[in-house]
Amino acid sequence: MPSAYVIANVDVHDPVQYEQYKKLSTHAMQVHGAEICIRGGAVDVLEGDWQPSRMVMLKFPSTDAARAFYDSPEYRAARQARAGIADMRMVLVEGM
Template sequence: MAVYLIADVKVTDDAWISDYAANVHEIVRNHGGKYLSRSGNITTIEGEGLGTTLIALMEFPSIEAVQAFANDPAYAKYRQARQSGSISSLNVIDDTDIAGTIPYLPKG
């Protein structure tokens, strides 16, 4: 079952960004993942804006693949740099429909 990693990042020090952007996508790919978007073009349609600098959306084949990526020693220095230079949260959702009314999604 596909899962989606959503990284919500508010940059506080941009020194880490170029190295992270140039290298982390390969580590994601090594775990079967791919970026669907990594954008700073964020438009709030409803509610209060998050104050987010960028949102990245990645697809992985499983939660285990996300965990393997997050715990990969090759990612450790980039994770530390991101954590030091931002306020960020990473959340994973699956491809289910909690209400079970969308016919092309599995019931969650």
Template sequence: MPAYVIVNFDVLDEEAGAAYATAAQQSILSHGGHHLVAGPAPKPAEGVWGSSGFAVIEFPNMARIREWYDSPEYLRARNIREGKARVSMMFVEGISPDGFSPSP
């Protein structure tokens, strides 16, 4: 079942942000993931959204997300952004085609 990485981010150093984006994208693709949404944070319909960027990344399943996140390739990308961007990230399970979430 698909699983998703949801990311809010603020880039503090544009050069490091571009280097991170390249390294992160390569690591995502090599672990079976792809971006569904990426770019500037949209204007919120309700509430306050405190970041400048937003991304949703789809992977085949939660195990693949964990493999990607712990991989040497993504560790290198995370090291590039260290102190150069503020990132909030969460991993979420998708739902089945019938609309029901998997049992915990």
């Protein structure tokens, strides 16, 4: 079964409040076995006009596991904490 990746670009508007989201999302990642590949860090655009601000990439053993994480009560609580303080663009990509 191929692995799966959740890739997100986040625009944070309230860094202080965002810390609560990070705490709750970290808990959700631990509960659902996410491997953190990228969480923040410097971004260097190599091509195109995409200017991401904060990148996150999580690895899961399958798309089902990634969806279970996203739909979980743990991550739902994190999403609620993020409401109004950050804009999130997130995709689920099947890996190899």
